[in-house]
Amino acid sequence: MNKTLLLFKTMVKMHFSMVGKDEKFKFNVFIISIALIPIGIMWMFLLNTIISSLYLVLEPTGHESIIIATGLVLTGILLLFTSIPSILSSFYFAEDIEDYLAMPFHPYQLVIGKSLAPLLTIYGLSAVIIVPILFFYGLASGGGILFALNGFLTFIFFPLIPFILSSLMVMVLMRYANISKNKDRTKLVAGMFSLFLIVGFNVIIRLNQDTEQLSQGFATWVEQQDQLLWNFTKFLPNVYAATNALEVEVWWHSILFLILFLLITVIAMALFIVFGQRFYYQGVLGIAGGGKGKKVANIETRTSSRSILWSYTIKELKTIIRTPAFFMNCVINSLFAPFFIFIMMFIDENIGAMADTLQSIAPKSILLAMFLFSLFVLGTNATATSSISREGTNWFTNLYMPIQPKTILYGKLLAAWIVEFVSIVLLLILFGFVINVPIIVLLLWLILVIGGSWISNLIGVYIDIYNPKLNWNDEQQVFKSRFAPLLSLLILFFGFGTLVLSLWFLPFVTNVWITFLILSIVIGASIYFTQRKLIQTVHNQFMYIMEK
Known part of the structure; x- marks a missing residue:
């Protein structure tokens, strides 16, 4: 006894230990x-x-x-x-x-x-x-x-x-x-x-x-x-x-x-x-115990010439898909909101009336509402905010690989963007085929949300670089008790939410094309400055991430 x-007391102390917590x-x-x-x-x-x-x-x-x-x-x-x-x-x-x-x-x-x-x-x-x-x-x-x-x-x-x-x-x-x-x-x-x-x-x-x-x-x-x-x-x-x-x-x-x-x-x-x-x-x-019956494949038949960036991106995607904790938190959880709403609206008997009501709403308002909702869905995705932390204590291997820090950064960003694109496809089906959003508004939304997804990932990776969680024993610990996903969502939602509300009530912004133009300019400028700052941060922090 x-x-x-x-043993229980030791495990409690290790679980709640504040050693290394600043x-x-x-x-x-x-x-x-x-x-x-x-x-x-x-x-x-x-x-x-x-x-x-x-x-x-x-x-x-x-x-x-x-x-x-x-x-x-x-x-x-x-x-x-x-x-x-x-x-x-x-x-x-x-x-x-x-x-x-x-x-x-x-x-x-x-x-x-x-x-x-x-x-x-x-x-x-x-x-x-x-x-x-x-x-x-x-x-x-x-x-x-x-x-x-x-x-x-x-x-x-x-x-x-x-x-x-x-x-x-x-x-x-x-x-x-x-x-x-x-x-x-x-x-x-x-x-x-x-x-x-x-x-x-x-x-x-x-x-x-x-x-x-x-x-x-x-x-x-x-x-x-x-x-x-x-x-x-x-x-x-x-x-x-x-x-x-x-x-x-x-x-x-x-x-x-x-x-x-x-x-x-x-x-x-x-x-x-x-x-x-x-x-x-x-x-x-x-x-x-080891598995039985595994086939040995010829490595020469499975290798092909591809760019370093794409190879690193595929490595990141395989890690996310093959690790259940990463797959659940990065992919499945991010699909829950659009999938759940899709099911609820699909079985709703009043969906036809909803589509008819949508036709009487100004295209500008529809575009702003769709964009803000999509940002919330994308902001809850934990792929970018765990991009560095997923490496764990193996992060030091990046210091010895003949790959530029910028390439590693873009590989993680591209992998996170591909994961979020699955949510975008579900939202596209929801808006286009279930709610019957006008095709012009749908195309403008798609362009904006693709850029919004990239800025969302830039913010997430930037936060994770400054406060990574590398000392974990279980993959679930990467996502538990972390402020990074919430902080990323608040930054994204507060920044663009303020812009959306302003465009919603400004009297001179009455056209959907003007709304699209303003949002495109803001998203483009945000991507340029955030990406530039992130690249500078990677070059300065790449060697010191293990010390955090």
């Missing part, structure tokens, strides 16, 4: 925290409205506890699936796993220690969902000290069950599946599964948005009073126990269910330790 606590990093964390406050206030207001309304409806029927049960079930399902990529990355695919294997620890001790990163993600989501639900439910029901105590224990122990279930599935899969030659594919499939689960959930809600039908179905469901709560939560016993524990009208009844809830959690933790001891080492050793 002492070794387990020592004051700029701390300031960035502070700014991000401040920026999240308005979003948190809006989320709290929304939850308070929903819970208060539901409580007024359900309290006369005696089924107000369904609010807690629903929140816990949805949270449990969300945690169950979203934790799988983090568990895979931390348990099996972290760079430091081989270092721990040589130490005198049991498999279950390593599993407990490696649970830190996934648990941080899970408790973060739980704090955003479970805590507000319990807080506003307590206000509505007038819960006292016993409710507060049970709610606190629920928040502490409830996320462990979804985490343990996900861990057990992953450990069994990694033990018996042929993962050794499909390591990257496994992480990619897990991440995309979580993403498509979220999209699918929203699509189902969208398809079933008839409020009268939903209200009637919900009323009929509530009228089924016999074993209602059990029928709702029987596939997650800890939800049933936790919900009854939070019903504090009869204190001893609440205490008994609290004990049952804690007992279920303890049993799950025991299973987690047993499975970790039984399956973890075999799964890790299976990854270390």
Whole structure:
């Protein structure tokens, strides 16, 4: 037990270590925290409205506890699936796993220690969902000290069950599946599964948005009073126990269910330790094994003469595509917004009316709105803001290759631009074939957004050069707790947002061609000065990036 606590404490210190973190990093964390406050206030207001309304409806029927049960079930399902990529990355695919294997620890001790990163993600989501639900439910029901105590224990122990279930599935899969030659594919499939689960959930809600039908179905469901709560939560016993524990009208009844809830959690933790001891080492050793049946190709048939710039660009693209963490954060996440909007509008029955309304809007306003929205989508892409950081400790190899720093810079910029071009194509389909934007406006937008994409990448690479994150053990750390993507988006959105608003209200800018001309001049000038400054920065900072 002492070794387990020592290992966990060591991993906690390494994860939260501020060694090498300058004051700029701390300031960035502070700014991000401040920026999240308005979003948190809006989320709290929304939850308070929903819970208060539901409580007024359900309290006369005696089924107000369904609010807690629903929140816990949805949270449990969300945690169950979203934790799988983090568990895979931390348990099996972290760079430091081989270092721990040589130490005198049991498999279950390593599993407990490696649970830190996934648990941080899970408790973060739980704090955003479970805590507000319990807080506003307590206000509505007038819960006292016993409710507060049970709610606190629920928040502490409830996320462990979804985490343990996900861990057990992953450990069994990694033990018996042929993962050794499909390591990257496994992480990619897990991440995309979580993403498509979220999209699918929203699509189902969208398809079933008839409020009268939903209200009637919900009323009929509530009228089924016999074993209602059990029928709702029987596939997650800890939800049933936790919900009854939070019903504090009869204190001893609440205490008994609290004990049952804690007992279920303890049993799950025991299973987690047993499975970790039984399956973890075999799964890790299976990854270390080499793949079989690989063909040896003739290198002469696979080489061709190409420019250094294009070769470096292809190298960057292959790194992004073949590394699941990079592919998910640089490609898939950037496609989420246009893909999600495309799905929502495709299944919207009023899309024809929207297209007709668009015909009555001035082309200038359409162009400005499309351009500003596109900048927001492109600004959220993390390819440019991670261009230097993706190299990690291998950055020093660029110092020895016979390639000019400017060529490396343009290779990274071109790779980021190609990745963003996929989002541009999706937006083009959305605007041109779904919303039916006029063809002239669509062509002008396409020219502007291509230039906007390049300036977006210039800003992102410039920020990453001055504050790269090279000392990472897991590819996910390149994108976690970083201020660079948000800073790039704010610079891009504030600068061009101010310009768009000015052009929108200026009385003498009434023609779409004048609007296009002004935007083109500003984008061209921005590209010239930013690119010139970036090249100077690369020549000055190229040798010193490793020291950051």
